[in-house]
Amino acid sequence: MSFLFSSSLGRKLVMAVTGVSLIAFLLVHCLINAMVFFNDGGATFNVAAEFMSSNWLIRTAEIGLFVGLLLHIVQGLWLVGDNRKKRKSRYQIDGGSANSTWYSRSMGLLGTIILIFLVLHLKHFWVVSRFEIPHGITEEHTLFHEMVEIFLNPVAVIVYVLGCISLSYHLLHGFSSAFQTLGVNHKSYTPLIKSLGVVFSIVIPLIFAAIPVVMHLGLIK
Amino acid sequence: MKLESKVPQGELSTKWTQYKSSVPLVNPANKRNLNIIVVGTGLAGASAASTLAEMGYKVSAFCFQDSPRRAHSIAAQGGINAAKNYQNDGDSVYRLFYDTIKGGDYRSREANVHRLAEVSTNIIDQCVAQGVPFAREYGGTLSNRSFGGTQVQRTFYAAGQTGQQLLLGAYSALERQIGLGNVKMYARHEMIEVVKVDGKARGIIARNLVTGELERHFGHAVLLCTGGYGNVFYLSTNAMGSNVTAAWKAHKSGALMANPCFTQIHPTCIPVSGHYQSKLTLMSESLRNDGRIWVPKKKDDNRAPNNIPEEERDYYLERRYPAFGNLVPRDIASRAAKERCDAGYGVGPSKMAVYLDFKYNMTEKYGRAEATKRGISNPDDATLVALGKELIEEKYGNLFDMYKQITDEDPYEVPMRIYPAVHYTMGGLWVDYELQTSVPGLYALGEANFSDHGANRLGASALMQGLADGYFVIPYTIGSYLSKEIHTKPIPTDHEAFIEAEKRAKDRINQLMGIQGTRSVESYHRELGKIMWDKCGMARNEKGLKEAIEEIKALREDFYKNVRIPGSVDEFNPELDKAGRVADFLELGELMCHDALNRNESCGGHFREEYQTEEGEAMRNDNDFTCVFAWENKGENNWELHREELNYENIKIQQRSYK
């Protein structure tokens, strides 16, 4: 199994597999978050949030998720660094825009922005939901309340929206790229995967980004 | 000097089999102690180097390009012949043999050609086994097409990239042996001297083109697989780097040069467009399967080709040669084009071109067939064109794209403009049946030798010959020599023969670098090319050839006074490489003119204006010239002519007719 960390293809496999898992996670995360749109004062959302933080199966999967995330980050940054070293003498003119999209060439940068956002995001919600709320759950102190409170701050809203834009572009390349790395390339399925990827990369971050915005505007209470 | 062809005794069809069964062998333990040098890594070189290494010999291979995969065999487009008779159209080894002899205008050696036809079938098997992706039919069997000078479909192909696919097959076999350590590869190395010890070839001096260093390499035998010398004409379909240097150094070390004036002018090339032109691009002969050649019936007709009505077009090949039509051999098609253009019927801006038109076959042959297949009754013209275009695209797409890229004209819409250009040289180092030159231990394979194509090569036969020599001939015939060399210990490269050869090479380089004149190498090459094309090209005459000899002499003298080579010796210096090659062309050109001047007949690609029939067809003189001209170098641009008589025991020599 050492090839997963030594061979270029093995390392890409790690990126693809963890990437696909993270995509799956994003879907679940987004569905749960979307429950705030019921506009029931967070009642439904809180039930789901509590389930996620108390179910032992979810908690176990969460460990896997973190391992995957960590692998994705470490392997990703390591690869970006390594790849950069393969061309010591740089081109005078970068013709990249003629043959590829800027975001496909900027996965490291986009990933890093997401990482910075993530640190903040985990501090805001994950730490709270896992370590604070379970110890002192009250009617007033729910995850929903936490959201409402945080998104009162316009800076937080902007940071979250920027994070979601980065995520969108990261996914725009990452989604179909993961399948390509996994060796899925087919006359009829690949265009389907690509379209699905585009829809996913736009819709999911859009839903994520909508929450802080509507909360800030007080449309959801 | 007596030329000994070493053709085995016996019935023609059994000569090769008997030879193989009786040639001395070298046992595996001894093979490991025998070094073979292979110069050139095209089809002949790569196939020879890999096969000899597979057999156990220690091989060193050299090429001047940056990788063995770039040799010019890669550019062959149309296909490779083999007497497989997969199409059930009556093909056989004998027919391929017969077609090749006849196509060569009865100027090649029967036994060699028969052997070539025999092994042709093995080549296809070998290449398919290597994974060469030949074109296939829906049932999974191999597909064939026709080429000039034949009435059967025996040409195997891979779209318009057959040479590339075959070379990549041979190259992969070679790389495999390099990986296994059986071949040591020297890329970006040019052979510039043969080393002879006691009259036998024992090694080479090679120049490392990156560092400029001269290197000495020992071999029990030396194989030259260095291709042809068409670049003596400056403009040709050869690669820019294709050169005669290795063969010429061998010639100057005693190997005879045979029939050097036998040059193939390919009828279908893209015409010259300007004085800066560096090379000419071939449009595969396979296009003549579906393209019809014509010129306007009216002189100086300046109408666009599509505006010239059918009845005002002269399909001159179909008119003159009804039996073979557009598929006459190359020499005949080329001359016919020249004849029309010289008579004032040429087309295009330079008036030195004829049309190659696909419209008829695109609509009537392919369009209609496809319409029938799809059940479209009474298709209109637009439908026929659309349907036909799809099929034409599948068959020749890359060639059409290339044509469009170069000329900025769309050949799906307007006919191609084509004109003959130098393509291949049938002449080359004289070799016997074993492919050995007149220097013991020095062999020549592929286009570098003269052996199989007589005075004209048929389409799709060059690939066949290169691979035949490398895969299936030399591995046997070299045993005859090496079996006697098993006691020869490797000669250390500080032997005086190596020192002397290296000194000769070094002196020559210093001489060139020392001139520091005013003219570029390229300008000399261009001027030589023009002399050769005008006076030793598609048509030659005594007066022109004599003039050419004097002009070349004068040009050579000027070259050694006024050439300017920038840079230094001990670095990557392409101008110096080119200068060495042009210096050799300046000598070869003269010999070609002597050869053409001495051959008082017309045959194949050699057309002497003094010797033609009333209809303008080539007139051979079988009584005096059924022979090979083999030239021995006598130093200072003097040569002595030797003749090898050609005995036709199995084929009755006839007037070649494609009417």
Next chain:
Amino acid sequence: MGNSMKINLKVWRQKNQNTTGLFETYSVEASPDMSFLEMFDVLNEQLIEDGKEPVAFDHDCREGICGMCSMVINGRPHGPKQGVTTCQLHMRSFKDGDTVVVEPWRSNAFPVIKDLSVNRGAFDRIIASGGFVSVNTGSAVDANSILIPKDIADTAFEAATCIGCGACVSACKNASAMLFVGAKVTQLSELPQGQAERESRVVAMVNQMDAEGFGACSNTGACAAECPKEIPLSVIANLNREYYKAKLNGK
């Protein structure tokens, strides 16, 4: 012959592998019908006349098949046109007065020999590591005894048209050679002849590719977009699949 055009060239000049290079500026009178390399011929003749050193560049067949020519023109390998090599790029793709920047393939795995010439020996070593079918001369069966469906033959052929020029590496931001390796692996894994060594081949070739110092693939697609032979990106997916399958089987 069309009108004359003036081209300003900024060309990378580097004496050898051990020196650092720099750009020099030249001006050339060209014709629209010239190929890009013929324009360089004109430049070089001019330089020689002026007693200067000509620009070293690799080229051979000049008909788009040998894979020797290699110039990055205004940031793009083989220039602005799709599906052609530098030798098949014509000056009509440029305008009178254009400034054109010409650089060599840049990648650690392709060290510069001089000016625009680079060493692509790494590709040969990758092929030597496994890009072949191990079949000695003389041991083949009759060609038609191996039936190959036309679509498989066509896929294999499409992959086999790679000319090994290295444009893929030069275009890739990671200097990855995946398209080159993928093309050869696809050709041989599709064909029945390549089955015996299918797994060992892909592992050996990938190992060699990594050892040569090429980067990892990040699927930007630049390689396929710049490939003069238009080798599709699917060969990379195929390479991935073949490699993982081989690894799964413990190769």
